[in-house]
Amino acid sequence: MTSHPTNFAKLIVPGIVGAIACVLFFAICGWQALNPVSTDWLMDNYDFPQHYMGWEFFRYAPLWQFPIGKNPLCGLDLSNSIVFTDSMPFYALLLHPFHPYLPFPFQYFGTAILICFIAQGFFGMRIAQTMTQSRVAVVLIATYFLVSPIFLWRLDCQIAAANHWIILAGLWFFMRPKFARIGWVVLFFLTSLLNYYFFPMIGVLLCGDIANRAITDRRQLPQMLLTFTVAFVTTLLTLYVIGVFMITSSGMQMPSHELFRANLVTPFDAETLWTCFMPNLPTRNPYGEGFGYLGTGVILLLLIGIASRLFAKRSVVANEPTPINTKHSVIFLTIIALFFWFISLSYKISFLQYNLAEYSYDNFRPLIAPFRAIGRLFWLPFYIIYVGVFALLIRALPHKALVSVLSVALMIQVADMHKAFFFLRDVFHDDPYTSPLQDPFWNEAAKKYTKIRLFFPSTLRTPSWLPISYYACMNHMGINSFRFARFDRTIKEQEDNRLWEILNGKRPYDSDTLYVFTHNNPKVWEAGCKRASANDLAREIDGFKVVAPNWQTTTTLSNK
Secondary structure, eight states: OOHHHHHHHHHHHHHHHHHHHHHHHHHHHGGGGTTTOOOOOSSSSSSSSHHHHHHHHTTTOSOOSSSSTOOOTGGGGGGOOGGGGGGHHHHHHHHHHGGSSSSSSOOOOHHHHHHHHHHHHHHHHHHTTTTTTHHHHHHHHHHHHTTHHHHHGGGOOOGGGGGTHHHHHHHHHSSSSSSOHHHEEEEEEHHTTOGGHHHHHHHHHHHHHHHHHHHHHHGGHHHHHHHHHHHHHHHHHHHHHHHHGGGGGGHHHHOGGGSOOTTTGGHHHHOOTOOSSSSOOOOOOOOOOTTOOOOOOHHHHHHHHHHHHHHOOSSOEEOOOTTTTTTHHHHHHHHHHHHHHHHHHTEEEEEEEEEEEOOOOOGGGGTTTOOOGGGGGGGGHHHHHHHHHHHHHHSSSHHHHHHHHHHHHHHHHHHHHHHHHHHHHHHHHOOOOOOOOOSSSHEEEEEHEEEEEEEOOOOOTTTHHHHHHHHHTTOOOOOOOOOSSOHHHHHEEEHHHHHHHHHHTTOOOTTTTEEOOOOOOOHHHHHHTTOTTTSSEEETTTTTTEETTTTTTTOOOOOO
């Protein structure tokens, strides 16, 4: 009988943290995000259409194929894995067998965001519980992780990159008393199916965890090395099965680090949106990938913690559950944070808008180049700073003072971020998406053709990519052009050459393919019209130049 209150008490903190996570989700994303047939909010965004349509193309891929993540309709000959549309293969593969029973359209991205919120709060709570036994302090610290600017900022663009709970889980495994033998393997497996940008971060955390524990107990080393091996092999096999290696090594190289890097002042650069109090620092960060503002409240906590530590006569230990290897853990986490902060700066180390130093990492380029947005690697130092700030306060302040300081600073942080909350709320508005393809021709063409080929295919966000890709997606047609995160340049050249052969008269138009000319050179369109036969339709419709092979003359067009 006495066990029931104890078990219930254990659920209080997780329940409160989970409730806060859900409230934040609904306050920002709204109920429509959880509606699986609500897709308009996904279309009015810079990156969301890529993620959503990648899934809609993939759901019609053969169930029995290898790699299982291959997405043949999305890109046709350029097609690659569901991984490279940032559609989170974990959910896509889970739902793929059931797609005939799912409504059309169907989206799982709202649910994925909710899971991110809940997992972010849960692992933030777990980290806090390794540092303090105070339930109130644990809830407050978990809330800080939920309102961390770098987590919320990802909701504006790339949902797969919002799985910051992966980093928090790695930090918790590092800090917990017992080595997370199964936890590490599962974490690497899930990371393989969500976003590979987290691999360097959790990989180094695992290595640091093994080294940290081996210092005091070498008897664990064989078991820990076995865990590392299993995690590594599991990751490689999973990536192979879902199709990551469909892209050649050259296709994975994306050397644009200078545009996507962090700065030495990154933790204090709020970039206007995330503060009303702090100044916007002049940095070279045009795409925001180096964003890592700590938040006004956390900066205040950092100052209070340093001052308290300097002037306190002794450390407060009543709040601590005595984590193991505290000194070694601090050293390892500090080294890891500094290392990743340095890497996130790219080969140009900048302070504000000034370049202080430049170096070459050509010898390491094959390892670093796949991570084009190198500034994202600051995410790990960001969360290590959070952990350090809270640990500093817990050791420096009595319980009542700790709770008071955490509460006040949290209110300041949330209030100071109110512009960001309103901005994010607008991201998830549900205004209907209207395609510019309104002519009856498009409905007739969808019945006649199974493929669309653009002259010439692009993997970038061109003006035509969204309406044409959406048209192909909604009609289950293959398309040779899409906005891929990575692609095989050799295959892209082969597709270009194939289309040039049509323009040069070396091969005819394919009868099952609708051709759309998007090249800005009018001579390309002129050549395309010359290669059209008497039975082909070649004209501009809704602002798009199309060639429809063997188009029946009885088809009614509104602009005929």
